[in-house]
Structures are given as structure tokens and as C-alpha cells.
Amino acid sequence: MSKYHHGDVRNVLLQQAENILIDEGPAGLSLRRLARLTGVSEAAPYRHFDGKDGILAAVAISAFERFAEQLEIAAASTENHEERVMALGAAYVQFAVENPQHFRLIFGRERPPLDQYPELRDAADNAFDVLQRAVTSVDRKAEMTLTEAATAYNRALAAWSRAHGIAMLVIDGMIVPPADQELSNFVLGLLAEDLTIPASA
């Protein structure tokens, strides 16, 4: 049995790290345990990653990529602007609910600093670009004044914030989506809610 150079340690570590992250979160992801589970020495991970942050960064990058994919799919699902914003919001929340630990990783405090991991920064920027493009592109053919552009940007922020808030509150258990309803319908309802005062008292 050859102990040295099994050849795929990096990928195995990454996959195992992903598994641990999914059912225990970044807190439960200890390098030593990861090494033991992978069947490798406790210092081996340091040959492939820049310590714990390095592993978290790698996982976060792939999480950002999958996140961006889902958003792009949603953005491409319709030509109508309003529907697109709604679909994006629903996809945003759905990703968070289906991948709560990944979502927390890419938005939370245990995410390694973006300025220390350029690839991580790129992955993050890309995801948000997808969002912003899809929300702000009401009509790509129209010329926009500066004011209109600013408004579009604000609309993107507002939409993003709403979806993000719902996602966070749902995965933190502060909002419990009704069991008798599709999650996406519930989310769509919330997204469509505006806060102007209703007609009746």
C-alpha cells in the first residue's frame, strides 16, 4: 500500500470539507478532523491549502459559482422585467434554503477576507453582477439619463435587500414559511408586497 502521493488528496479534502460544512457549518469544520476523515495526516491539508481560511475560501468560491448559476437560470426564465425580478428573488431564497450553510458561508463572518483571496472576490463580484444586470436591465435598448441609472441601481438594491432579508430570516428560523404553501409562492408573495398604505382601515 503506497501511503505517499495518493494523487487526489486536494479534491478529496475539498469534497469532505463540503460534506462537513453541509451538516455542521464552518464551526464544525476542523482541519484535524477533516484530515482524519480523509485518512491523511493532520498536517497534510497545509500542503494543499492556505490553512483553514484557504479551505473555506475554496468552498466559498464553488458556492458562489453555483449561486450565480442558479441566478442566471432564473434571470433567463422570462423576458418580462417584473417577472424576472421576482424569479430572481425566489431563486435567491431558494438557494439559501437549499444550501443554508453555503449561503451563510458566503455572506457570513467566517468567510475569509475577500482581499486575501482574489478568486473569492471575483466569484462574489460575478454573482452580484448577475443580480444587478438582471434587475436593472429594464430595457437595454433605451438610453438612460444619470437619474434613471441611479434609480435603476436603487431598485436593484431594494430587490436584493428584500430577497436577502427573507433568505436570512428563513434559514435562521425567524420566519417560518407556511407548510401548506410552496416556498416559492410564499417568497413571491412577500417580494410583491409593497408597503404603501392599504385602501381600507
Place this chain on the structure above:
Amino acid sequence: MSKYHHGDVRNVLLQQAENILIDEGPAGLSLRRLARLTGVSEAAPYRHFDGKDGILAAVAISAFERFAEQLEIAAASTENHEERVMALGAAYVQFAVENPQHFRLIFGRERPPLDQYPELRDAADNAFDVLQRAVTSVDRKAEMTLTEAATAYNRALAAWSRAHGIAMLVIDGMIVPPADQELSNFVLGLLAEDLTIPASA
């Protein structure tokens, strides 16, 4: 110099814990360091708190209380429902921006489990009750049908989600509020934004 029973260890520990939390977050709050900074033995904190979670719970409780206070002040600032919702949202975000570590503590994953700290649960419930009452009480004198009540609840969730999303994204640095504008104005603008399609292209 009397080393034993200096009398106020619990409060000093709490205050010091608060200080550490503010500029390093829960991750940097180590019990041993806390004890050292407080000038007490490394096991002393265990006489006053239920381990690390106990200290975090205590800090979180006071954070929830201050949070609820701010929200109540905002809720009482106007009789108009729409203005009240806006004021609440602005206060919500302002608390998060002024106390990012506390905000993260009470909403994040390092918050001790609510079901293990009843006082923490109460503090949390109280804060959210303040929110929900202020948002849903359009007109307390009017009788509401079930449907109207459900709508009111949804409106509360929508408002809460928006404010929460803005708060999170701002303190995480994903949204950078414009420097040439009051934070509250920026937030109010975002809160008022609705996502129906604009008239012009």
C-alpha cells in the same frame, strides 16, 4: 490586597466581554483572554456564567433589549402608519450599523440556542413583538377579517425582511451607502422603493 471576592466580577466580566465583542466579534471572545483582561483566574468566569455560551447569551440579551428600545422609540415617533413603518426600518438598519457585532450576535449562528436560555428567548420574542405590532397596527380600532389579518402579517414580514436585508448587506460591506447622504435617507429611499415596473423605458 484582597484577591478573593472582589465583589463585582460578574459585571466586570460582562462589560469586558462587551468590549471584546465590539471590536473583535464573538470569534475573538475567548474565555481565557477575557479572564486575563479582567485580572481574574482563567476558571473564574465559570463561577458566574454557564461557560462561553452563557456569556454570549448574557450579552445577547442586553443587545436585544437595546434593540427593542430603539425600535419602540422609532415606532412612537409618528402616528402615521406608513411613516411608522419607514421609521422602524430606518431604526432597524441604524442599530445594525451602529452595533454590527451585536446585530450579528443576535441574528447569527454563534448566538446560543434560544431553547437553552429562556431569558434570551424572551428578549428575542419581545423585540419582534415590538416590530410586528408597530407594522401591523394600521388601525387598532378596526375589526379585521382573517384575510386582512393574514395580509397585515405578510406586510410585517415584507417590511421586516427588507430592513433586515439592508442591514445585513450594509454591515457585511456588500452595500456601501453613499457618503454624501445621511444613512437614514438612503435607507428610507430603499425601503420606499417598490418593484413595480416604471412608466418609461
Place this chain on the structure above:
DNA sequence: TTTCTTATGTTAACTTCGTTAACATTAAAG
């Protein structure tokens, strides 16, 4: 092929951490 260099792996150590046990001292209750 043989040698040198680099990548990859191992073991062992260092520091810090949370937590608990065993013991010491003080304050308060009886």
C-alpha cells in the same frame, strides 16, 4: 540511467482554547 530539485506526505511539537476537578478562602446563615 543517475542525480538534483520540488512536491507531497509524515511525525512531533508549540500555543491557545473550553472545560472540569480538586482545593482554598471568604461571606453569610444557623
Place this chain on the structure above:
DNA sequence: CTTTAATGTTAACGAAGTTAACATAAGAAA
């Protein structure tokens, strides 16, 4: 005054992140 509970101490355990020192394998250079 005596007893007891509260509050403090030191010392230890196991786990963690990280690094240094060393070992082996793979590939380039000779």
C-alpha cells in the same frame, strides 16, 4: 462560633490551528 454555600485558585485534559523537521516520491536535468 460553626457550618455551609459562594467564590476564587491552580492544574490538568482533550481538541484545535499551525509550523518545523524530516521522509519519500515524481519529474527535470545531467
